[in-house]
Amino acid sequence: MLIAGAVPVTSVMAELGAERSLFHSEADFQHAFAWTVRRLDGSIRVRLEVRQEQNEHLDLLCHGPGGRTAVEVKYFTARWNGVDPRTGEEYGLRHHAAADVLRHRFVADIERLERFRGAGPAGANGLAVLLTNDQGLWRAPVADRPTRDREFRLHEGRRLTGVLRWGLDGRYFLPNERHLSGDYRLDWRDFTRLPGRTASSAGSPCRSTGGSDRMCVQARQETGRTVGFLRSLAERRYDRVWTPAVLRGAPDVQGFAVLHHGALSLVFGAAVHDDPPRCLVRMACAAGADVSDLAEATVWADIRNQLTDEGHYHCVATTDRSACHVVFTRDVRRPLAEDVTAPGSRAVRDLLDGALAACVYNARADHRDLSAYLAARPLEPTEADVRTLFDCARG
Structure with missing residues (x-):
């Protein structure tokens, strides 16, 4: 997938991974992603926290001569303390316990990007990216037990499409229901290697026609x-x-x-x-x-x-x-x-x-x-x- 019709997502993540192994926060990751896109192609204008309708904000809006791309990023961590071998910085990542909430928010990002793609001009597309060192997100559960976020699971190879409901035993919480018109396969890729854990990134291109025309x-x-x-x-x-x-x-x-x-x-x-x-x-x-x-x-x-x-x-x-x-x-x-x-x-x-x-x-x-x-x-x-x-x- 190309960002603003010019920069491959894979190039952005590769450039990021060559400079840093991890980030202090989601805002840190968001800023580094934006800076890398701009550095790879100076003709692309990158704006952060762009206000949309219904008081919503896009994490990033990238637009240039080849098109424009809305980007939503998520950064979810398990506890890790150590030094980034690439920068020498010390990190103390805290444990985000609410993985079910993260899954719901990631799917909600895709739904919002679909609205952006539908209302945007020709050549517009969207991208949702999740970076994490929590293996429970990219690995399928050993036992497929019913959970309220079962339809929102994000493990490798899973497809997200149609109506996704939040709840158990036929009792669903309607405000958390999400509707996806596209069909998205979760594709996890290694971002870096950390002692004891692997930080990986999953990109879910939000597109109905395979990206920009x-x-x-x-x-x-x-x-x-x-x-x-x-x-x-x-x-x-x-x-x-x-x-x-x-x-x-x-x-x-x-x-x-x-x-x-x-x-x-x-x-x-x-x-x-x-x-x-x-x-x-x-x-x-x-x-x-x-x-x-x-x-x-x-x-x-x-x-x-x-x-x-x-x-x-x-x-x-x-x-x-x-x-x-x-x-x-x-x-x-x-x-x-x-x-x-x-x-x-x-x-x-x-x-x-x-x-x-x-x-x-x-x-x-x-x-x-x-x-x-x-x-x-x-x-x-x-x-x-x-x-x-x-x-x-x-x-």
């Missing part, structure tokens, strides 16, 4: 350039190359399918919205389909994983677990330069070229190897089989 267009262009280069290679080498219906119906994905000597492979790219110049290209092929012995197929996949340095084999079982597909995937995260013939693009061209060739080769060789180990039906170039491969690889 400018950012999405740039990300799609970068992905399209890389996928287009790979397709030009495939069309010169392999029997059949086409765009399957499942990819035409996926707006955030670009790619193609390859059929060569009876083996099916799939190549598709997805934009990395936090960092538009990058893209994720996933290449996949089915080592075998409709293998009835799931346990043996899993053993085979694990053996192959021990033999390969790049890529991953995994088994995807049918709903009734009567059969599975063994899928090999490899991710490539380096985009091409704008001019694919430029000398600086050579290393990336070679990497993509080699990954494509290995994927198509694996489609044949791995099916042959698995067939010798278990009975496996090769996938066919039907839309149903391409969709199966796409679903397996994407998951």
